[in-house]
């Protein structure tokens with residue numbers, strides 16, 4: 001067929017470097033931008049096939065999120081705005097690694113296996129972040145779509161969650177919202193102003209929030225959003241990309257891992273601040289106190305704030321809906337303890353990677369999921385949404401129930417249910433703090449984090465580490481888990497685990513304990529165990545102090 005000739009011709013313009021092998025990981029493909037041109041073209045092809053197969057619009061986002069500016073990456077978005085289904089991740093890996101002269105054969109294999117009707121129309125939405133490599137790489141995606149005869153719409157610069165939202169809007173025929181950036185701002189800002197009506201009069205200081213845009217797309221988009229928020233919020237945007245480098249000493253990942261303020265932000269003690277990551281699908285909050293000490297409010301604190309708010313509203317509304325919080329092994333032990341024992345909500349732990357949390361959250365009426373690093377959202381089942389709508393329309397209920405139903409309704413509208421979204425999460429957090437009349441310090445005081453430390457260890461092959469129990473225990477290499485267990489016993493309130501990263505060629509080590517010194521020492525000792533037992537390369541890990 002003509003399409004395949006075109007694929008061959010175009011594919012020569014996007015050649016695969018000899019010997020390069022890449023894998024579609026937890027965050028799609030991610031590596032140095034200069035290795036990705038052929039991957040982008042081929043993901044354009046795959047998205048076209050996926051669109052034909054699902055008879056729906058598929059999204060392709062060009063970004064490497066919180067990783068350095070020199071890197072790039074690509075993620076596919078399924079019809080309802082979810083991550084690409086895992087069975088197709090294998091096709092992505094096959095297509096990425098197949099030799100140029102085998103490309104058509106690999107495509108034909110996928111078409112046959114999936115029984116794809118090639119006469120079916122295909123539609124692909126494409127978006128990109130602000131990296132200097134993103135323009136040519138997103139063009140390569142568009143070339144791939146065109147080569148297979150698909151239609152594409154180029155959204156240009158958008159946040160990752162904005163593109164997920166567009167795909168969902170399109171495939172629900174507008175039920176989720178209007179598939180434009182304007183439509184996104186309108187939906188979220190309207191919900192925010194409805195929620196803000198329920199806050200008592202706030203001073204300008206209370207409305208003020210400092211935002212670290214990580215020198216990325218989030219800074220541009222939050223500025224666009226600001227004009228829709230009128231006088232409900234006052235934003236100071238730092239690291240807006242006008243000078244600094246993307247994610248360099250700023251952004252959510254830097255702040256969370258280094259547990260310190262980003263560069264380039266000017267704040268006073270007590271000021272409420274937040275950082276986005278490079279594609280604005282993660283957010284963390286923080287402030288400094290009068291002693292100059294830094295206080296981080298990460299994904300766990302965000303999940304606690306949101307789930308407390310929702311649980312209170314459900315009680316007030318008299319709605320019997322099952323709410324759960326989904327976390328990963330990185331969730332601070334104090335947060336899990338507080339959620340289970342004080343709030344008495346169901347807590348579920350899954351493997352790292354948003355898709356695992358997302359799937360687990362779908363099992364409940366209301367599933368709040370957050371990774372400690374600040375990626376998260378809330379999912380409402382269709383049944384839960386229906387019950388909330390019915391109650392909001394019920395004229396025979398008292399004012400308290402009516403108000404709670406109204407707040408729940410607008411909470412649903414402010415949330416981007418397709419994926420974690422820094423802008424949407426920020427608006428929800430700001431609305432909750434305003435409604436509850438809470439300061440960032442009061443929010444922080446809900447529970448105290450156990451001191452913790454995250455480290456990386458380089459090994460020759462990180463796949464030698466196999467884990468179980470949602471990655472909390474290592475099954476291989478032999479002796480590693482026993483070594484970790486023995487080290488953990490030396491410290492109070494201690495916990496530690498190791499796992500191979502899905503996005504970087506490293507083994508990640510996590511430790512928490514009653515003091516920062518103990519957490520640091522434990523993390524170091526566990527790093528040494530990994531280095532010794534799992535084939536460490538380079539210098540032996542050095543102590544932190």
Ligand code: NG1
Nearest residue numbers: 026027352353371373501502503504
């Ligand atoms: P890896 O590299 O597998 O640890 C990191 C994050 C994940 C997730 C992905 C995708 C940590 C410890 N890990 O994965 O939570 O966000 O990147 O970006 O933060």
Ligand code: ZN
Nearest residue numbers: 065277279281
């Ligand atoms: Zn991101």
